[in-house]
Amino acid sequence: MADPLMAATAAPLLRIEGMSKTFPGLKALDDVSLEVHPGEVVAVLGHNGSGKSTLVKILAGVHQADPGTVVEVRDAAGELVAGAVAREGLHFIHQDLGLADILTTVENLGLHTSARGRAFAPVRGAAERRRARQLIARFGADLDVTLPVGRLSPAQRTIVAIARALDGWTRPDNVLLLDEPTAALHGDEVHVLFEAIRRVAASGAGVVFISHRLDEVLELADRVVVLRDGRVVAEQATSELDHDTMVTLIAGREIAETAITKRDEAGEPVLTMAGVSGAEISGFSLTLHAGEIVGVGGILGSGREQLAPMLFGALPRSGGRVEVDGRELIPDDTLAAIESGMAYVPADRRRSGVVMEMSVRENLTLPLLRPLRRSFGRLDRRAERAQTRTWIRTVGLRPPNPEQPLKLFSGGNQQKVVLAKWLRVRPRVLLLDEPTQGVDVGAKAAIYDLVLAARRDGAAVLLCSSDTKELVSLCDRVLVLKDGRVVNEVPRESLTEEQLVRDELGLQTAARGISTNEPE
Ligand SMILES: Nc1ncnc2c1ncn2[C@@H]1O[C@H](COP(=O)(O)OP(=O)(O)OP(=O)(O)O)[C@@H](O)[C@H]1O
Ligand SMILES: [Mg+2]
Structure with missing residues (x-):
């Protein structure tokens, strides 16, 4: 007979069996089973809308699963228990963080x-x-x-x-569930988080880790569970997987790398900034040309996070001059920025990107109603619907329902709507903050295509990103911010991820000078 003590240790910390969740008109999870054992890091992967956050929210008690679902968590006595008491052994970092803002x-x-x-x-x-x-x-x-x-x-x-x-x-063998914890973090902060995760796993805890950053998954997870449209389609040890195999498992097909072309000749200057200061930034100068993508990198606190909102007028600017097509922009005035042809895709879509209560169609047409106006100021509903359909197809929104309120979409799908909303106005200046934060591998390729299309259209694009890979693959040049100042400008030819990270952290490289960003 098995030793009961042995049986208790061999039991999982968390056991999910036959978990299903039906939302009106949509089965978000379909018969999902999953176990997490002590010391184990399990990654849950899947395309945007595949059901990852729904699974986490059911465990947290935010949503109720369909009848027949079993969720059990090991308690202090080593017994598997269900219901509200099970929740005491679970700790969450939700995709929307779940903090009280005030x-x-x-x-x-x-x-x-x-x-x-x-x-x-x-x-x-x-x-x-x-x-x-x-x-x-x-x-x-x-x-x-x-x-x-x-x-x-x-x-x-x-x-x-x-x-x-x-x-x-409360106990070393609790379970930690992290829903895209690194979406807003820079490599350095990710490193610290991973150290902390490894420590809790080493002490006997179980960890469930959700991320679209597959390199991180390979680095951290012991096992991956892949969801597609709410069903588990694969479960495999990470040691048997590589990046491309994971992409194919997630997407259900191979995804071609976006062919990123070099830009044509630089166009005319579109956005000029001279001595721009405010918040954590001081004396920022740059001229951005039509058809150019300029990247801005930097760690947390470098000023990277403030630049785009400050240019757009969403954060106070205390000094310096900003011009769009030769016309000066008054500070702290987002309406003036929009009028001048600026579009801003913020890092935090819940705050300034969109209205969560409104439908996709309403959110898309929000920034630019004029072309849809007919006589007497009435909206041309047919044109509005047709345009909405086109954009839904372009960004691959799931589900492709224009009337569904934005808050009912998954995180990555909300991001696609934010981007579509601003690209639709064919901006002169496109300010992007972490544009692919939280989007899956397929959608990322689609978003890169859209950004490149905007550049072909002659937009001047400023791409602020903590993702050095993204900066290297998309940008014509990259400025590195540190402590609010530009410490290096790297042209496309010499862009490498390693060098960017070094510059961002302020690590010296031998025989390498620091250049200023722009001849004044
Ligand atoms: N309250 C809700 N009402 C209706 N549908 C919902 C609700 N919450 C989520 N959904 C839908 O359930 C599906 C799964 O969403 P979920 O948030 O779990 O996806 P996800 O895998 O976390 O995606 P992402 O990677 O974008 O965060 C999506 O199609 C979403 O639109
Ligand atoms: Mg999610």
Whole structure:
């Protein structure tokens, strides 16, 4: 007879069997089974809308699974238990982070403790502030823990969410579930997060990791489970997989690498910036030409995250001059920026990109109603519907339903709508912040095609990205920001990922000078 103690240790920490979830008109999960064992990192992969976040949200109690679904978690006594008590052993970092925006970092971290029996305890003390700073400092981040979280950058908020999930551990064999935790993070911060994940796994915890960054999956996960349209289509040890095989498993087909062509001759200057300052940026100068993609790289706090919103007027600009086609732009005025021909795809789509309650069609036509106006100011509904259909096809939206409110789409599909909304206006200047954050491999190729098409159309594109691979493959040149200043400008011919990372971190390379970005 099997030793009951042995049986308990061999049992999984988390067992899901036959999990299904039906939304009105859509089966998001269909008979999914999955086990997570102690010390194991399991990656859940799949295209945008394949059901990954739905699975996590069911475990968190946000959604209820269809009848027949079994979810069990191992408790302190080694028994598999179900229901609300099972949830106590699970810790989450959700795709939308799940932070309370109006509360500070201290309070967001404290919320966790209060949920564990310290309700209404004051969390404003110096000790809590110190504790919060310590938790955050582990990730190399230095942020004001007394600011409302809503005022932090996407990467900073991610770090708060990670710190919170890692702080509430009740037993070493709890399970940590991370839904795209690295989407807003730079390589350096990812590294720190992975170290932390490895530590919790080594102590006996189970980890479920969701990411579209396949290199990360190969690096971190022991096993991958691939979802396609809500069903498990593959389950394999990572050691048996490579990048291309994973792509094929996720997409169900091979995906051709986007052929990235060199630009034609530089066009006329479109966007000129001289001595632009504000927030964490000082004295930024650059001339962007028609038909040019200029990248901006830099780690968290380098100013990279502030540049695009500042140019667009969404963040205060305290000095310097910005011109579009020779006309000066007044600072801090997004309407003036739009009028001048600027479009801005923000890193945080929930904040400034779109209206989550509105449908895809309404969101798409929001920035540019004029061409659809007929006499007496009425909208040309037929034209609106036709255009919406075209864009849905172009970006490969799933499900392709123009009337569905945006909030009901998966994260990656929301990102496609944000991009389509701004490309539709055929902008003169396209400001992109992390444009492929959270999108799957297939959609990424489609988005690169769209950006290249905008360049062919003569747009001047500024691409701010924490993804060095993206910068290297798309850009005609890349500026590297550090501590708010440009520390290097790299032309296309000499762009390599390794060099960009070195520049971003400020690591010196022998026999290599630092150039300024633009002759004044
Ligand atoms: N509340 C809801 N009502 C209706 N449909 C929903 C709801 N939430 C999610 N869906 C749909 O369920 C499907 C799965 O969505 P889910 O968010 O789980 O995808 P995902 O795999 O996490 O994708 P991504 O990689 O883009 O984050 C999608 O088609 C989505 O539109
Ligand atoms: Mg998701």
